[in-house]
Amino acid sequence: MSFGDLSEVYGKPHVYLLDHKTTRHIRYLSPPLTKRGQLERQLRRCRVKRVVRIEIFGDFAFLLVKRYPRRR
Numbered sequence: 470m471s472f473g474d475l476s477e478v479y480g481k482p483h484v485y486l487l488d489h490k491t492t493r494h495i496r497y498l499s500p501p502l503t504k505r506g507q508l509e510r511q512l513r514r515c516r517v518k519r520v521v522r523i524e525i526f527g528d529f530a531f532l533l534v535k536r537y538p539r540r541r
Contacts, residue, residue: 472520479503481530489521489533
């Protein structure tokens with residue numbers, strides 16, 4: 470499971486995960502995730518299936534993501 474090219478997100482102080490359809494806030498990742506794999510681990514923990522789009526505004530990175538359905 471790979472999330473494509475996330476190189477522009479690494480090292481950003483503020484990373485937000487948003488739902489790609491409703492832009493509803495899912496999670497805020499505050500520590501600058503610098504090493505490869507740190508960000509992916511967080512995405513896996515949030516049950517992210519695919520990164521649909523990456524929006525970047527200065528220090529802020531918004532990942533619009535598609536998630537796996539909730540487990541029963």
